[in-house]
Amino acid sequence: MEFNMEEDAYKFYNKYAFKMGFSVRKDYLNKDKDYLVYFMRLSLTNDIRSRSEVTDCSKLAEDGTPELGMEFNSEEDAYQFYNKYAFKMGFSVRKDYLNKDKDGVTTSRRYSCCKEGVKRKYEGDVMPKRTRAPTKTGCGAKMVIVLFRGTMKYRVHDIVLEHNHELHIVQCAHMMPSQRKVSEAQGFQAEISEDAGLSLKQSHELMGKEAGGMGNVGYTREDLKRYLRTRRERSLKYGEAGSMLNYFQEQTLENPSFFHAVQLDCEDQITNIFWADAGMLIDYKFFGDVVTFDTTYKTNKEYRPLGVFVGFNQHRQIVIFGAALMYDETIDSFKWVFGTFLEAMCGKRPSTILTDQDHAMAVALSVVMPKTFHGLCTFHIRRTFMKHLGNHYKENSDLPYMFGACMYEFEEVEQFNRVWEAMVKKHNLENNEWLSGLYRIRDKWARCMMKERWTAGMRSTQLSESLNAAIKNHLKLDHDLVQFFRHFNRVVDEKRYNELIAEYEMRQKLPMVGLRQTPMLVHASETYSPTVFVAFQNEYGESTAMVILRQ
Template sequence: MGFSIRKAYANKNKHTKEITSQTFVCYKEESQGIDKRDPLVKNPRQEVRCGYGARFSIKLDRISGKYIACDFVEHHNHDLVPQDRIYMLPSQRQISTTQAIEVELTLESGIRLRSAYELFVQLDCEEQISNIFWADTQMIMDYAQFGDVVTFDTTYKLNNEHKHFGSFVEFNHHRETVIFSAALMYDETVESFTWLFQIFLEAMSNKAPKTIFTYQDAAIAKAIPIVIPDTNHRLFGMSTTQLSKSFNAFLMDYLNCDHNLMEFFMHFERVLYEKRYKELEAEYNLSQKLPKVSIPTLMLEQVAEIYTKTIFEEFQNEYVQSIETSIIGTIHDGESTIFTIRTVVDGKKR
């Protein structure tokens, strides 16, 4: 656990320029100043300082010529940064020459820390590999948190031999893509998808998703009710199509048809690393920066402390639009009432 510090002030001897006293504070000390930019900017500055007085002061002892502690306030009114995200603190965003050389050698050699994998292989009648499934510990943990809804996609084709990359993915609480598991599909039959869904269920401690989105495919449609009959099966909609396209575009930067099996796994680890780094970065920002509340209402101030930045901004936009909405017409047809409303979106009435 840790936090960053900054220099609050220092007193110097006017003649020798020697520092006679100095105070260090956590970089979240004091309150955020007024943002002097246009209040209607789309990306307002997030608030970092949260108004508390943790500090450490020293002064020069004229007799001994050494600095001594003269004031120390330990209390923090915010969460400290966990060990796995300390390197993101402003005071830790530098590496030594030795560390830089180690990073360079690691990248050149392709060496990476290996995670514990759940790896399953399906063989055909000639004892040849037909399909491969894998999930690591972090994928399984992510599924336990965010796996109520799953998007299964095999539209990303790795090569001209029709070998498809299959992925079980969804959004996390930062609206970032989270990967639950992956597969290499050498054939796409009912039997293969049935095997795949059974292995997926086994790896996830037999917790079936409540809803699964897939593209339209007869083999998938037959396999789902066999393995997970209580799961709602839906075809891709706008949001899932966007998720699929963005994730496939992301894969193109790392995976190509020239990779053999070992190279594929090595490059896929880079995909996982990039996605997980983004989540760590979002978690760090969440713990250190407060979302900008555009209207100081009790409701917005409460949810700002609970929601992630992305979800809060979506909620706040909907909330602001709701209070700017007015009813301009009403039609009664006996059994129901139809309201015509006017709202303001981006400064324009609709």
């Protein structure tokens, strides 16, 4: 047989493979392309065994039609043969009754059309809101096999080929239940796709592309959903808490520096969880002077608060120092989390920690880290500003601008006090409890009060909230704890890879020095990372524009 071109040969052989029920792989042998039969798990028949392992029934029936007296080496061989016939004809096979002897050996079995039987009538008092359309038609098509003791083979004892319903066309045959199966290889690929953050729809479409069409995948999206759900249930065979502890043990075996701690209540139930891997511990050693901590994100179906300790690296990128899943946001819970964090970091406390205005968090920090400066998140303050003062100003009011200036602009305390008093008097806010309380703790948020505090340029927990957004993109509320840990690690890996990109860019590109004749800038460009150098250069440029007002 000859072909005009290589592609014609491939299409011809692939068409033959489709008819026979196997898949073709293009392979290289001695620099010439040959086409080898490759029994992939993505084949239409879902037959993953080689032909040498399958009972050769073609000698008994050349057209593949079941006949009385056929023999099979095993019950599974009989099913595969009948299922292959069902695929060709357009019906789905259901495994029906079976009989076994005292040793557990199957002595007889019946395979029926899935439309065998009739739908039972509903006998309840209240009709269900939704009823499924009937699928059974009382079809009598079947194949019965019986174990023949003389040869220990299964022989076709009874066969009915006629159906009382319309059969499926070949284009829809892959949708029939008996033709759908997620193979081991496909399941492994689906698990990798899920761990990589692909949705169920994206994972299924990807496999469809690889198989040359959805009809060649061998299962539906619902089948994949059930497979992944079963896999999760298997991983939680010790219960969610036991599976979580197993996960921590696996992490510790991979890296002995992995730190984790669990708090139990009086009934030995898990309440709070803290963990930090080796990379987090190392990052804290170098960048842990300023830390933000936020618990606004609720992680899973139980709505546990997720507390993440976050900071900056040399590229002013987010680095994670540790994380905690909390039972609640009480003083005792925060005390345990902050104390465990210090334990993981060998007692090294941050110089500054930024949080929101949570009272329980403030009390816990004053007890566990009394020497650490506790700053308040300016972003959180601005967000609650509208809640407490929104009804005190009308359109074009200067209240938010005066408030923002007190928070961000003024360098001198006298200027801050003067504008603050004017704002309070102008808008009749003398008796506003929230604003008065905020003024009493102005040393935690006003710029003029924090000049002597080291904050590394951070004034809010937006780092944590930015991280929360990244976590939210990868997580769902129905995820169990083990799933949550896996997806959280993926977010951490993503942040670390961004750091590698920044490291590459720093070594690949020379810094842009604006004033090349300035020795200080040249030296700074050789010392700082590009991001920090740009910030320094801007500050340096602004300093040259200063004017002496008085001597």
